[in-house]
Amino acid sequence: MLKILLARLATAIPSIVGVVVVTFMLTRLLPGDPAAYFAGLSASPQAIAEVRAKLGLDKSLPEQFVAYIGDLLSGNLGNSLSTGQPVVTEIATRLPASAELTLFALILAVGIAIPLGVLAAVKQGTWIDHLCRIVTTAGVSLPVFFTGLLFAYLFYYVLQWAPAPSGRLDVFLSPPPHVTGFYLIDSLLAGDFEAFRGALGQLALPAISMAIFSLAPLARMTRGSMLSVLGSDFIRTARASGLAPRTVIFSYAFRNAVLPVITTLGMVFSFLLGANVLIETVFAWPGIGLYAVNALITSDYAPVQGFVLTMAVLYVALNLVIDLLYGLVDPRVRLES
Amino acid sequence: MLSLLRHARYVMSENPVTGLAFALFAVFLLAAILGPLIAPYDPLQSNAAMALKPPSAAHWFGTDQLGRDIFSRVLVATRLDLTIAFASVVLAFLLGALSGVAAGYFGGWTDRVVGRLADTIMAFPLFVLAMGIVAALGNKVINIVIATAIINFPLYARVARAEANVRREAGFVEAARLSGNGEARVVLGHVLPNIMPIMMVQMSLTMGYAILNAAGLSFIGLGVRPPDAEWGIMVAEGANFIQSGEWWIALFPGATLMLAVFCFNLLGDGLRDIIDPRKRT
Amino acid sequence: MTAIPALAVEDLSVEFRTRSGTVKVLDHVGFHVGKGETVALVGESGSGKSVTAFAVMGILDPAGRVTSGSAMFGGSDLLTLSERDLAEQRGRELSMIFQNPRTALNPIRRVGQQIADVLVQHGGATRNDAPQAAVEMLKKVRIPDPERRAEAYPFELSGGMCQRIMIAIALACRPALLIADEPTTGLDVTTQAVIMDLIGELAHEAGMATIFITHDLALAAEYCDRIVVMHAGHVVESAPSHALFTQPRHPYSARLLAATPGETATLADLASIPGSLPDLRRPDLPACRYSGRCDRKVDDCVRPLPQRVVGDRHIVACWNPL
Numbered sequence: 001m002l003k004i005l006l007a008r009l010a011t012a013i014p015s016i017v018g019v020v021v022v023t024f025m026l027t028r029l030l031p032g033d034p035a036a037y038f039a040g041l042s043a044s045p046q047a048i049a050e051v052r053a054k055l056g057l058d059k060s061l062p063e064q065f066v067a068y069i070g071d072l073l074s075g076n077l078g079n080s081l082s083t084g085q086p087v088v089t090e091i092a093t094r095l096p097a098s099a100e101l102t103l104f105a106l107i108l109a110v111g112i113a114i115p116l117g118v119l120a121a122v123k124q125g126t127w128i129d130h131l132c133r134i135v136t137t138a139g140v141s142l143p144v145f146f147t148g149l150l151f152a153y154l155f156y157y158v159l160q161w162a163p164a165p166s167g168r169l170d171v172f173l174s175p176p177p178h179v180t181g182f183y184l185i186d187s188l189l190a191g192d193f194e195a196f197r198g199a200l201g202q203l204a205l206p207a208i209s210m211a212i213f214s215l216a217p218l219a220r221m222t223r224g225s226m227l228s229v230l231g232s233d234f235i236r237t238a239r240a241s242g243l244a245p246r247t248v249i250f251s252y253a254f255r256n257a258v259l260p261v262i263t264t265l266g267m268v269f270s271f272l273l274g275a276n277v278l279i280e281t282v283f284a285w286p287g288i289g290l291y292a293v294n295a296l297i298t299s300d301y302a303p304v305q306g307f308v309l310t311m312a313v314l315y316v317a318l319n320l321v322i323d324l325l326y327g328l329v330d331p332r333v334r335l336e337s
Numbered sequence: 338m339l340s341l342l343r344h345a346r347y348v349m350s351e352n353p354v355t356g357l358a359f360a361l362f363a364v365f366l367l368a369a370i371l372g373p374l375i376a377p378y379d380p381l382q383s384n385a386a387m388a389l390k391p392p393s394a395a396h397w398f399g400t401d402q403l404g405r406d407i408f409s410r411v412l413v414a415t416r417l418d419l420t421i422a423f424a425s426v427v428l429a430f431l432l433g434a435l436s437g438v439a440a441g442y443f444g445g446w447t448d449r450v451v452g453r454l455a456d457t458i459m460a461f462p463l464f465v466l467a468m469g470i471v472a473a474l475g476n477k478v479i480n481i482v483i484a485t486a487i488i489n490f491p492l493y494a495r496v497a498r499a500e501a502n503v504r505r506e507a508g509f510v511e512a513a514r515l516s517g518n519g520e521a522r523v524v525l526g527h528v529l530p531n532i533m534p535i536m537m538v539q540m541s542l543t544m545g546y547a548i549l550n551a552a553g554l555s556f557i558g559l560g561v562r563p564p565d566a567e568w569g570i571m572v573a574e575g576a577n578f579i580q581s582g583e584w585w586i587a588l589f590p591g592a593t594l595m596l597a598v599f600c601f602n603l604l605g606d607g608l609r610d611i612i613d614p615r616k617r618t
Numbered sequence: 619m620t621a622i623p624a625l626a627v628e629d630l631s632v633e634f635r636t637r638s639g640t641v642k643v644l645d646h647v648g649f650h651v652g653k654g655e656t657v658a659l660v661g662e663s664g665s666g667k668s669v670t671a672f673a674v675m676g677i678l679d680p681a682g683r684v685t686s687g688s689a690m691f692g693g694s695d696l697l698t699l700s701e702r703d704l705a706e707q708r709g710r711e712l713s714m715i716f717q718n719p720r721t722a723l724n725p726i727r728r729v730g731q732q733i734a735d736v737l738v739q740h741g742g743a744t745r746n747d748a749p750q751a752a753v754e755m756l757k758k759v760r761i762p763d764p765e766r767r768a769e770a771y772p773f774e775l776s777g778g779m780c781q782r783i784m785i786a787i788a789l790a791c792r793p794a795l796l797i798a799d800e801p802t803t804g805l806d807v808t809t810q811a812v813i814m815d816l817i818g819e820l821a822h823e824a825g826m827a828t829i830f831i832t833h834d835l836a837l838a839a840e841y842c843d844r845i846v847v848m849h850a851g852h853v854v855e856s857a858p859s860h861a862l863f864t865q866p867r868h869p870y871s872a873r874l875l876a877a878t879p880g881e882t883a884t885l886a887d888l889a890s891i892p893g894s895l896p897d898l899r900r901p902d903l904p905a906c907r908y909s910g911r912c913d914r915k916v917d918d919c920v921r922p923l924p925q926r927v928v929g930d931r932h933i934v935a936c937w938n939p940l
Contacts, residue, residue, distance in 0.1 A: 018457030022466075026473040141599035143549055145556050146572055146591035153579045164580075233721040239677050240716075241736045241787055242709030251735070252724050274464025274553070281557055282576065293557045296472060308469035312461045331726055331771050 019312040078302030087306035096181025098287030105210035117222025139216025144275040148209035148282040165283040206283040221264040225257040355607030361600040368415040378406035380413040399585035410566040422547035425485035433493025441501030455491035463488040481560035500532040542605035545598040568594040623650040624827035630687030639899040644851045658830045658838035661848035710740040713788035717800040719780035723772040730768025755786040778809035799831045835878040850907035857932040867939040
């Protein structure tokens with residue numbers, strides 16, 4: 001088992017190498033003078049020269065690359081121009097907010113999409129099937145930032161069901177003591193139910209907006225996969241053996257059908273991490289997405305690059321987890337290698 | 338060709354939604370071509386007295402914070418959005434299809450390099466990569482096109498590679514080779530045209546995604562700058578007024594955006610049903 | 619024979635709705651299987667042999683519909699039973715095994731578990747006893763090292779072993795009838811013989827009736843008491859194996875025999891059957907679907923098929939039998 005884990009980890013290495021190379025290219029191969037970018041828009045020629053020397057931008061590219069790797073390994077992602085703080089600390093502080101939002105949205109999406117897809121496949125032609133089809137067709141077209149805005153307007157401004165989109169927690173509540181950084185978990189751990197409800201309320205709209213966005217590919221894949229599996233030979237055997245419908249659908253069909261869905265999760269995460277940026281902008285959610293967008297507006301480049309690198313590494317790690325999950329469900333992958 | 342048209346008509350009668358998608362596509366195309374000519378107001382003309390007015394007979398979609406007519410802006414934005422999306426799709430196709438066909442046809446090193454390139458791009462969450470590219474290359478519209486093309490490259494490369502692989506040993510390719518054509522000629526003159534239908538389905542399907550991507554990037558301030566009219570940036574401008582109840586500023590551009598993406602997705606599905614019904618989901 | 623048969627199929631008609639029309643796959647098919655008897659259902663691909671079995675088992679494709687007929691089994695008509703009642707019978711009183719054993723087993727479930735599932739479902743064992751009972755079944759189908767094999771997945775086993783697993787699943791609850799749909803197609807010749815022997819022995823031991831569906835007439839003759847010949851959705855002849863081999867009465871049966879490799883036939887001797895199956899979507903199908911390719915056609919052949927008794931348990935559906 002450990003051997004398989006290590007083998008999977010090894011496949012992630014080329015991806016990490018690629019990510020590092022690309023982010024390096026993004027920082028150094030800017031049109032114009034990279035030093036000017038890092039020094040800021042209003043920097044004097046002297047300041048630019050200083051920045052150039054300090055960041056080693058006057059050295060050759062291979063030397064710069066080595067220095068870059070050294071920086072990464074020591075956790076140095078540069079400093080933000082606007083705050084002067086190290087980018088890596090600022091990202092680390094904001095990461096839990098983004099993680100909580102994205103994970104919550106994913107759980108919502110999976111929790112709705114998979115049952116929907118399964119039911120649509122099992123009860124073909126019924127209203128559930130049609131609902132599923134509408135969801136999958138419409139869902140792919142929804143611009144996530146627009147949906148988020150609409151929801152904010154509808155549920156906050158018009159219906160006043162949701163709290164103001166002003167961040168993770170209402171101004172009057174204080175966050176729970178930091179354990180994981182996830183407000184939902186930390187507030188439960190501290191027994192602070194008011195904070196829990198508050199955090200959940202703030203989380204609801206942005207998470208639902210993101211979830212709707214990723215419902216479509218998941219539901220579509222689940223339905224398609226389930227339909228395909230239900231028509232296969234071994235399901236026929238299971239039915240011919242008189243197994244109960246529940247056993248046939250869940251123990252036999254679903255476990256096989258879920259495999260391509262797990263593979264789809266990789267693509268879904270790619271969308272989610274992108275949607276994260278847009279939703280954080282709409283709802284002023286204090287995560288790394290909003291951090292990067294604000295940095296972009298002020299032409300502050302180090303945070304943007306730190307953000308891209310962090311997201312990419314996260315994504316590689318997530319794909320690794322998905323791979324392992326797949327291996328857990330499908331013994332053929334485990335044993336045949 | 339005639340049989341293709343007949344088949345197309347059969348598909349559209351079977352699935353009226355596809356017919357609707359084609360009609361909608363025609364509307365958008367007309368809007369893109371004729372937009373600036375038929376817009377009732379100048380999209381850039383501000384009029385402080387008429388600022389923040391809700392939809393009325395004079396202003397169908399209302400006016401924004403500078404008093405500009407939103408309907409005219411949405412109409413004119415069609416050209417910009419469709420052009421950006423179309424340009425990125427064409428660029429992605431050129432880069433992706435050519436490398437993909439080369440990879441699938443020649444195999445070996447070409448295959449490995451193209452594969453490695455595609456994998457590296459896919460190692461990033463795509464929208465984040467687009468952000469990074471535009472940030473690095475500069476905040477201009479052309480860079481949105483380039484960034485969108487780059488993130489769509491792996492998909493085209495993969496489809497083209499698979500199709501070229503299948504056709505490598507096909508009869509017509511053998512024939513082309515045997516009649517003395519050089520490899521480049523065979524690839525460009527025979528394999529590539531043969532996979533065009535499938536590529537066109539791909540292009541139509543990614544048009545929707547390209548529009549979403551461009552709008553998303555301009556929503557967060559990349560690429561298109563005010564006072565240019567573009568759906569994404571208009572939604573961003575309108576976002577500021579949602580909380581005070583002026584819903585029309587963001588709604589109309591957003592709804593049009595949704596409609597356009599929806600149209601292209603349906604179009605892609607319909608094209609796929611016409612060209613290769615086996616791939617239906 | 620006046621004993622009540624294990625399965626009595628009468629007048630069974632099945633049609634399929636497809637994009638290009640309604641296909642009348644089965645037309646008034648009827649045959650009996652006595653208790654403990656082994657009957658073969660033979661015919662070309664497309665003759666409707668498997669569809670007959672699927673209709674009896676109630677696992678027809680959703681596009682298929684039974685338009686007439688009955689299948690009496692254990693005192694009730696299988697075709698009128700509710701899905702739940704039918705599911706109770708399936709796997710317990712009547713079982714089926716399929717061709718392509720590898721794909722017919724759940725690829726991500728251990729084989730022992732798959733046998734246990736059936737046992738638990740039909741009350742043959744409790745959840746705790748089931749694993750051991752599964753191992754017992756593996757022993758019964760002569761799988762070596764059964765305790766270890768029970769933990770294996772289908773992809774780790776050979777085709778022959780997978781077929782044994784299928785047999786184990788089918789026989790776990792000691793059914794009264796087993797339907798074997800081309801169980802040896804895709805297996806090598808030696809394994810074929812071994813599997814057929816195994817089924818024969820287990821059937822004999824349990825007094826179980828068996829229906830063998832096959833296109834291989836020689837195999838049918840070697841292992842079965844009686845043979846039912848099908849053509850294009852019709853039963854054209856049914857007779858004890860020996861009788862069919864020595865004296866086929868339907869022109870189609872005779873042709874089938876002539877096309878079957880035997881010990882003394884050379885390739886040149888083997889004759890293929892001229893013509894092809896009629897298009898079953900046609901609304902104007904003739905009463906005898908073989909008449910289009912038959913060289914013994916007479917005027918009477920446009921009338922509905924007769925059921926001529928031409929010997930001991932030997933029936934032929936022909937106006938001009940051999």
